[in-house]
Structures are given as structure tokens and as C-alpha cells.
Amino acid sequence: MDWQKLYWETDNWVNHLTFYEDELQFLQKLLDRYFEDLVQYQNLDEIREEVMRFQDLKYTCSKLLANTREHRHQLALAINEKDTEHGFTRQTHLGLQEKLQDFTLGFNTTKKEIQYITKELVESLKQ
Structure with missing residues (x-):
């Protein structure tokens, strides 16, 4: 198993999730700002x-x-210890990958919905 490849792929996921977390904070501020008007x-x-x-x-x-x-x-430990039996498998990695894909789909859908409802509201408030 190429632990380093899995590590870099996982590191990329962390970067993506951190970006999504920032986006969620922005969307939260948007909802907080317009919630009363949305209602x-x-x-x-x-x-x-x-x-x-x-x-x-x-x-x-x-x-x-x-x-x-x-x-x-855990991947970093496996790399550092040159451990091929570190208590997790490629299956764990694939499970996280699947969860990330599901999350990304849900994120994109929810972001579009929030943008749609707030855009309508902002346009109506301008008039």
C-alpha cells in the first residue's frame, strides 16, 4: 500500500473540508443577516x-x-514507522472518500438553495 499517496490525498481532503467550513461560516452569516426578512x-x-x-x-x-x-x-504514523499493518486499511480510506463525495454533493445543493432564497429576498428588498 502506498501510504504517502494516501497521505497526500487525505491532506487534500482536509484542505477542501477546511474551505467548505469557511464557506459554511459565510453562509451562516448570510442566514443570520437575512433570517428575519426571510421568514x-x-x-x-x-x-x-x-x-x-x-x-x-x-x-x-x-x-x-x-x-x-x-x-x-494515522497515515503519517504509518509512514514514519514504516508500518504496513497499522490498524486501518484501504477500506477506511475509501469509506472517508465516499463520505466526502456525499458531503460535497449535499454542500453544493444546500449552498445553491441558500443562495437562491437569499438572492430573491435581497432583490425584493431593493424594490
């Missing part, structure tokens, strides 16, 4: 549903980032 101009059930999805996404990002950092740490 007045949009369907409350839709807004509540989107906010719940967003909160779940933030939690998932945080958990996935922590797990990916831990995986990267």
Missing part, C-alpha cells in the same frame, strides 16, 4: 427545512474534518 417573505416551513439541512451539513463537515484529520495522522 417574512418566504414560506416558513421551507426556510425551517433549509436551515435544518444547513445545520446538519455544518455538523457533518465538522465531524468529517475531524475524522479526516485523524486518518491523516
